[in-house]
Amino acid sequence: MIEDKMKTTQKILLAVGAIIFTTQVQAVMYFARPYDPNAAHWLTRDPIGEQGGQNLYGFVNNNPVNNVDALGFYLAAVDGTDSEKWVGQLHHGSFVLNFYNDYIGSGGKDYENGPNLFGGGVSSTVNKVYNNIYDVLKKNPKEDINLVGHSRGGLIVILVAKKLHDNPPPCTKGEIKFMGLYDAVDRYLWADGSVIPDNVDFVAHARRDPGVHSRPWFGNTGTSGGKVYMQQFFWVTHSGAGGDPWGGDHPTINGVPTITQQQDIDDSKQVDEWMRNNARMTGLNGL
Numbered sequence: 001m002i003e004d005k006m007k008t009t010q011k012i013l014l015a016v017g018a019i020i021f022t023t024q025v026q027a028v029m030y031f032a033r034p035y036d037p038n039a040a041h042w043l044t045r046d047p048i049g050e051q052g053g054q055n056l057y058g059f060v061n062n063n064p065v066n067n068v069d070a071l072g073f074y075l076a077a078v079d080g081t082d083s084e085k086w087v088g089q090l091h092h093g094s095f096v097l098n099f100y101n102d103y104i105g106s107g108g109k110d111y112e113n114g115p116n117l118f119g120g121g122v123s124s125t126v127n128k129v130y131n132n133i134y135d136v137l138k139k140n141p142k143e144d145i146n147l148v149g150h151s152r153g154g155l156i157v158i159l160v161a162k163k164l165h166d167n168p169p170p171c172t173k174g175e176i177k178f179m180g181l182y183d184a185v186d187r188y189l190w191a192d193g194s195v196i197p198d199n200v201d202f203v204a205h206a207r208r209d210p211g212v213h214s215r216p217w218f219g220n221t222g223t224s225g226g227k228v229y230m231q232q233f234f235w236v237t238h239s240g241a242g243g244d245p246w247g248g249d250h251p252t253i254n255g256v257p258t259i260t261q262q263q264d265i266d267d268s269k270q271v272d273e274w275m276r277n278n279a280r281m282t283g284l285n286g287l
Contacts, residue, residue, distance in 0.1 A: 073144045073177070073284060074107035074136050075100065076129045076160070080151030080182075080242050084113040095182050095243035095272045096150045099279075104286030107143050108136065114153040119188045122152065126159045133160070137169040144177040146284060148275075150242035151218075154184025154205075158193035158222045165197040174199050178282040179226065180275050181205040183241035186221035196225030204278035205231040206241055206271045213251045213258050214238045232274055235259060240268040 077100040079087060087094045100111040110132050115121035136143050145164075147157035161176050168174030179200050186193060196203055203226035208214050214237040223231070234241065237259065239248030245264040252258060276287040 073105035073146060074133065075103050075105060075109040075146045075148070075284070076112070076133060076157065077103075077110070077147075078112045078114060078125060078129065078149040078153035078156045080114045080149075080153050081187075082114065082117055083150075083153070086244070086247070087113075093243045094150070095275070096148055096153060098243065098272070099148050099180070099276070099287065102286050103284060105284065107140075112153075112156075114151060114156070115188075119152070122156060122159075122188050123190070125156050126163065129156070129160045130163045133164065134169045137172045137174075141169070141171040144283075145175070146178040146180075146279075146282075147176055148180035148182070148279075149184060150182035151185050151238065152187060154181040155186060155188055155191075155193045155221050157181070158184065158196055159191055161200050162193070162197050165199040168199075176200040177202065178279055178284060179203045180279055181222050182243070182271065182275065183208050183238055184220060184222040185218045185238070187218060193221040194223060196222050196229070198225065198227060200226040201228065202226065202278070202282050203229045204275055205229070206275050207231055207233050208238055208241050209233040209235050211235075211258065212237060213253055214240075215249055215251075230278060234267045234271050234274075235263055236267045236271060237264050240264040241271050243268065243272065 077096050079094055079096045083094060083097075087097055097111065100109060103109055110129065112125050112129060115125065133145055137145070147160060149155070149157040157179060158181075161174075161179065164174030164176065176199060179196065179202070181203065183206060184193070203222070205220075205222055207220055210216075210233075212235055218238060236245065237248055237251065239245065245268040246261045250257065250259075250261075279287050
């Protein structure tokens with residue numbers, strides 16, 4: 001029955017915001033579930049069940065003019081050290097920037113470059129991201145907040161989560177739905193991000209394998225904490241873990257390479273796919 005209602009005579013789809021319209025409107029496909037405008041009825045139950053109320057076929061209390069969908073999924077993405085210089089210029093790519101560009105969510109999104117080589121900009125970026133999220137939650141206390149970061153950008157999003165934990169906006173607990181860390185490092189003397197606060201529901205941390213010996217003086221941060229903590233080690237360099245394989249160091253032990261360029265390229269792809277899979281499980285769209 002549902003499949004029949006969703007069929008159209010043409011296969012072209014037009015994407016508009018968080019909604020997909022068929023060319024002959026027999027169904028309006030939101031990312032969470034399809035809606036039949038002719039019957040004025042959802043075709044499936046609310047995916048969050050009775051958390052949205054007893055009416056499992058309702059939408060924002062049947063008042064979309066004055067209410068909003070709480071699952072807007074706001075995203076704040078912070079890149080690695082000196083990203084303003086190397087992303088798209090000196091080297092190739094950035095998983096954080098790609099994540100930001102591909103992400104679809106009605107809650108909005110924000111991308112910030114990482115700090116400079118000596119850590120300048122960590123504190124100001126933490127404050128900027130925190131203030132942005134504060135404003136979002138002030139308007140909609142039920143907004144789901146998501147954070148991703150690479151290298152010291154990973155440290156920054158951890159510090160943002162800590163600040164939200166200690167100083168939540170009014171009528172909220174400063175909760176984070178998803179935190180994605182691409183080899184977060186602790187090269188900053190004025191704050192500790194080793195333990196992720198318990199206002200973060202789900203953490204996914206993609207780390208370089210210590211056996212690669214890539215930048216061994218870069219200690220990882222964000223190695224525990226959150227309500228659910230997932231980590232995976234990959235045979236990549238630190239830059240490979242952030243989306244720029246072979247763009248940083250080429251590690252050796254006693255003059256013998258520990259990793260080849262092709263290995264860095266191959267496992268770098270696995271890093272991003274693992275991260276995106278975890279993000280998809282929490283409901284982030286477009287990845």
